[in-house]
Amino acid sequence: MPPKTDHEDSSSDDSPEETPDSHTSVKTSSETPVPEGRIQSGRLAGRTLLAAILIVAIPVLFQQSMAATVGLFDKILAGSLPQSVVDPALDAIGIGSYISWFVGIAMAGLGIGGQVIIARAMGSGNAQDGHDALGQSLSLAFLWGILVGAGLWFLVSPLANLAELTPEATGYLEQYVITIAVSMPLCGILMVGSMCLYGAGETILPALIMVGVNIANVLFSWLLSGADLEFQSFSIANPLPIDPAEHGVRGIAAGTAIAYLVGALLITIALSRGVKDLKLESRRLKPSREMFGRIIKVGAPSFAEGISMWGVNLFVLGFIGTIIERNVLGLTEGPTQGLVGAHAIAIQWEAFSFMPGFALGTAAGTIAGQFLGAGNARMARKAIINCTIAGMIFMGLVGVLFILKGEALTRVISDQPVHLEETPKLLIICGVIQVFFALNMVVRQGLRGVGDTKWTFLITTISSYGVRLPAAWLLGVWMGWGLTGIWFGLCGEIVIRGMLFTARFLHGGWARIKV
Template sequence: MVNVVEERVPARKVFGLAVPALGVLAAEPLYVLVDTAVVGHLGALPLAGLALGGVLLSLVSTQLTFLSYGTTARTARLHGAGRRAEAVSEGVQATWLALAVGLVVLGLGQLFAEPIASAMSGDEAVTAEAVSWLRIALCGAPMILVTMAGNGWMRGVQDAVRPLRYVLVGNAISAVLCPVLVYPVGWGLEGSAIANVVAQTISGGLFLRALARERAGLRPHPSVMWAQLTLGRDLVLRSLGFQACFLSAATVAARTSTEAVGAHQVVLQLWTFLSLVLDSVAIAAQSLIGAALGGGSSRKARGVATQIARYGLIFGCFLCAVFAALSQVLPHAFTSDPGVLGEIPHAWWFFVALQPVAGVVFALDGVLLGAGDAAFLRNATIASAVGGFLPMIWASLAFGWGLTGIWAGLSLFMLARLGFVLARWRSGKWAVVGAVRA
């Protein structure tokens, strides 16, 4: 790599983007917790239906995050080049795409909700509850995707506060509405689904209003949407690599023992939560890197990349120290079962040791996403999964390594990804300048 003098940005600018992004990322899990607490008092069967239906709905949104991340990358470049109107126009096209894909998801979901839920559950009563909830909740799919697109273009123009406000307004109203519809109104589990749709409709409507106020042209441009889909294809395939890994891990844990799957769930939920914290820095990186490259400054992009990677490492080391100190206390907040508590240490120390690695990996993921280097990230994720995680996971099942084998597989996956993103970062090949990445 050619040595160049690197530029930085003020830390307050990074965290001015990262902190609101963290709020947006955390809003949905917090709402799900409220929803779970409300439905949980209806009994075990409705709660099981919500759990299954919620997993299926979240799979849809997880696979379509390109509407957020891909839009940020493209919009940020145009914003950095001083072409705000065109940047907002990217948001318009992403919103049209979101509405179209959302309607397709809604239609297919209504057709296939029952057979998919039945295949996953194997219990007719749970399947019926899940399908009842899911078919209503899917009516919010177009607005879920509009919200993703809205987050994407607003982050691209470095407006991080309004997305947080829009998401919080929708979720707060729904959190109040959910218990009212479930209990006094008497709609039960279906009331929870209706409250979910209300939240998505309010948030999506606020993003639509924000676009209208920009006075951008609202006509669809198929060529732009096709370019967004091309970037989206790589991000979807990358996401499928993650899903294959984590579904395999859950399957192997379930076949190990009841205590093992309980322990895996506890540690995995903590891993997921901390991933949100670290990912907020990556989202800031997407916006700043895209703007730097769009403005024609590879030197600034390299400087921001170094800065973001350093922040990720510092945060990761801090989290490592905190959760190492909490190892004897925190697991008891999640379970009192002696068997589960006995299994948790087999995963816990991998989880703790991986935090600095995760900090750097997520930070550099954000850098490369901001640069639009999605094809590389796709290949790196799939190679890491096929060459590291999946063989170790299934060997763990074959040889009875339990949680130790599962989390060793996750460690191989993360270390392989670290190697790939560090090599790419050092090469500088990602730093392609211009308002649009060639």
């Protein structure tokens, strides 16, 4: 339960009180009160604040748990390939995680535009706006997916060179990316469609769809990889006659592509059937300059923010490559292979700590956006505050797990000596700052959810390039602390960025944004 704050009324957890932000209620000729400041349509209409948070956050938490589990499973599969290819395969899958992150950024940048407009439409009761935003968002998603898929083909060589991958790992990376690229239009429909449902307060449906997507991903990735699953004394033989050493990484990627196909079909069927006050209609798919412009106005800064973050982490990948190169040349002591994999394993476990923060951030943005649509800035503010406090509690508990069980978590994915040496230290570092990570995630998503994407872009970019990169290079490369030093820099910057987002929230300018 999200804790109460000092700003809340003791008499009500959620009732949208009349404030200067929510306008004074007016009466019709029959003296019937008009419910000013209340959400007018969609699943959250008439709900208490606590109920609204739970309605949005719990299914998203479940969905994110499954997504993180699938990412973990992909790495377990790579770790189950023949020993001769485990290190280069995990390095390739690790870089593949950057590709997946880029895809998520590209699609979320578009999806947030539709989500924000639909949230405002639900709050104001403007069904026409919601239907238009949904149709236009999906049309844009398909077109954008084609462009993103084409762009992925050009990322393989630069990423491989940046990370100083071996020729074998580079070959696996090419297999992974080329296979994933063809499914990008389908991925766009799935991700953007889900975000549009978030804007309407509908999170159970996309969560159920993702169950099917993730089951398909796990099943087909395992079958097509040719790998036998082994965990301690537990073993399942792969029934297909596929050589895992040659086709394992390609098979893992093919499973993901098939899952996107399943997801795109399911989300299209669901949206065509419709949810409360929101339905996909074929006539709404026709491009409209006005709605395209509104979606892009909100989404473009969000995409730029994501690319800014992604670009920073490419530099970080380059720093890791520099450390590997120095180790190879004998200038410093340390591993010559496997560092990228150790970094990727830590990031994969870190994804589990994101889950409560992402879920509560989604709730903060959705509910705050709907309350702003209803003209009630005070309730929008309450939603973000409550979600942030809850996120800090839950992510803090996950951080304790990272600190205490880092080696055990690493062994779930790999028993390689380099991974057991490096990854637990990284998990301890990120475990310590989980509370600040929650502050960063929930407040940022709350601001994005109300359309304040320009400020989130500015804060992220300034902090990332002004603090994150210099700190990671200084501690990891210049001072010679290696991968551990890089993570000290990365996690230290998260603390600063969380403070900057908090300052923007307290400023209050986000409450006056028009979308």
